[in-house]
Amino acid sequence: MDVSSGIPVERTARPYIIGIVAALILTAIPFGLVATGALPRETTLVIIAAFAVVQILVHLRFFLHIGLEAKPRENLVALAFAAVLIFLMVGGSLWIMFDLYHRMMV
Amino acid sequence: MTAEAAAMTGISPRDAERYEEKEFGFWLYLMSDAIIFSLLFATYLVMVGNTAGGPTGKELFSIERASGETLALLLSSTTFGLAAVALSAADRSKVLIWLAVTFLLGACFIFLEIGEFRGMIAQGAGPERSGFLSGFFTLVGTHGLHVSVGLLWILVMIGQVLFKGLTAPVASRLMRLGLFWHFLDIIWVVIFSVVYLPGLL
DSSP states (O other): OOOTTSSSOOOSHHHHHHHHHHHHHHHHHHHHHHHHHHSSHHHHHHHHHHHHHHHHHIIIISSSOOOTOOOOOOHHHHHHHHHHHHHHHHHHHHHHHHHHHHHHHO | OOOHHHHOOOHHHHHHHHHHHHHHHHHHHHHHHHHHHHHHHHHHHTTOOOOOTTTOOHHOOOOOHHHHHHHHHHHHHHHHHHHHHHHHHOOOHHHHHHHHHHHHHHHHHHHHHHHHHHHHTHHHHHHHSSSSHHHHHHHHHHHHHHHHHHHHHHHHHHHHHHHHHHHHHHHHHHHHHHHHHHHHHHHHHIIIIIIIHHHHE
16 A cells, blocks of 8 residues: 555565565464573563564565565655654653662662 | 446545545545554553463463464455555456455454453453553454454445445545554564464463
8 A cells, every 4th residue: 555645556565575484484484482481581581572563664664565666655755753752751661660660678 | 347447546646635635534544544554552561571470471372373363464464465455457357356364364363363352351451450461462352442443444345446436536445444454463463472472471
């Protein structure tokens, strides 16, 4: 689906097929690691986080059709602005709360 | 070309601009929704250790159920995409079939989630049990509520495609429903990566 116009312009199922295959692989690996416990806890957590970020990008690209060339650019700009807000608010909240937590525990 | 396809392509530039504006407005709504979800994630992460002596995620979550929910939602995003492809080909019956499949997959997801919530509440692990469970039910429940609204919206659009045909306003609404549906899939990816997998580890 093209985000830029009210009318869909896509003609092929190709991006959705690429998207679902990538999404299933990116989901199966972290689920498999958790189910088998093959790797140490910290390594697994890092892999889960990294795969989540890649999978979000895959969804944005192949399901929502947002790319760096997105038209109109406002969609991408709004997404970037939301990402900054999310980073500040989530990062800030976690920083404050865990700092408080550690100070209270001392 | 069918009459429906002609109706779709025969929109004036002014109307096209109007649909584009609606699209952008809906996109802004989704971004604000993303901010709400991100703060619910922050709340959950702050609360996750506060189990108040109650059950933890490891005791409550099931990897089979979480994979089932994930599979249903991922596949439903693809089937919605196939409905959008059918829409651009002005193939009304295929649009209806893929919307129906998307609805069924979404309903499977909600069915699994309600079963999960009921099971947890039945064993005394409801939202009032601990800070961890309050955070869990608020975050996952808000997502489930969004999916339920999406299911209702799919039903309404199936009705509109049936009775109004693939007109430009209907196509425009389907586009926005698609954005909503794919967006909820992204939120779910973050939920299983932040809530279920680390909880089960």
